[in-house]
Amino acid sequence: MDDQTRSRVAAELLAAYDTKVPLEPLTATHEGMGLEDAYVIQQLQIQERIAGGRVVRGHKVGLTSAAMQRLLGVSEPDYGHLLDDFFHLEHAPIPVSQFLQPRVEPEVAFVLKKPLQGPGxxxxxxxQAVDFVLPALEIVDSRIRDWTIGLFDTIADNASSGAVVLxxxxxxxxxxxxxxxxxxxHRNGVVVGTGAGGAVLGSPLNSLVWLANTVGARGVTLEADHVVLPGAVCAMAPVAAGDVFTATFAGLGSVTARFV
Known part of the structure; x- marks a missing residue:
């Protein structure tokens, strides 16, 4: 893809946040799209959001389960950025209307106390870089119609990021x-999933290491005070207005997200 096409796709993805109209799968409409194209398109959107006043507060890792990797035919995860306006307070009402097609998944969040620079x-x-861990719920979302995504679709779409509740x-x-x-x-008091940290690349720590080394190779440092979401411990669940989700982790406590 040439720079003009990359910029156009980035602008279309950004527009989908406001219009709430999803795009057709990018890999279907842009057959020559590759891995580097997808990450450049993601970064162009982040740069535009930063220019508009947003601040990067961390990163997320996706495609960390063997099942998701098999589904998309990949052998390693992907990553996206967490911006300051992604973070919602626990128990505070979250409007479903701010998303296109949201789903929720439980994760263990790392909070860093010092920078982590890869590769190596x-x-x-x-x-040594982790300050503490927190139970978390990630709200994943897709600007691609009906979640019909391939690897390059989700990378370009900021790894299907939506929001996070810590x-x-x-x-x-x-x-x-x-x-x-x-x-x-739990969704509305009913168990919709169970899992353990080992579902995330064998350990969430492995995901943190992968992220630090992968973004480090691109000249990016994981900064002190940033949040890292290493990947879901079980399958995601769809969201509707009125839903209440709670994830309870052994030894870590619980976290609740409420939707209106």
Missing amino acids: VTVHEAL GSTPTAVDAVDLRLAGATF
Whole structure:
């Protein structure tokens, strides 16, 4: 894709946030689209949002489960950016109308206390950079019609990011085995999913290391105080107005998101 096409696709994706009209799959309308095109399109949107006053507050990692990787025919995750206006307070009403086709998934969020710069980051270095972990609910969303996405579609669309709700129970990263930390995911009091941290690349820490090294190769540092969402511990669930979602993690506490 040439620069003009990349810019046009980025503008179309940005417009979808406001119009709430999803796009056709990008990989169908732009057959020559590749991995680098997708990440450039994502970055063009982030640059535009920053120019409009938004601030990057972290990153998210997607496609961390074996099932999702098989579904999209990929062998590694992808990543997107978390902006300051993505964050919603726990229990505070979240308007469904601000999204196109939202879904919710439970995650363990890392909060960093010092920068993490790859490539070459190890698990040991990642552990040293983490201040604490929090239970979290990520609201994923897609600007692509009916979630008919391939790898390049979701990367270009900021890894299908929507919003995030963080819990209020910080836990030291060495106080719990994140691989074995089980989670129960409720929608309106009914269990809609269960899982554990091991579903995320074997451990959420592996996802953090992957992210630091992947963005580091692109000249990006994971900054102190930033939030990293390493990936979902179970399948996502669709959202409707009136829904209340709660994820409870063993050893980490719970987090609740309310939608109106």
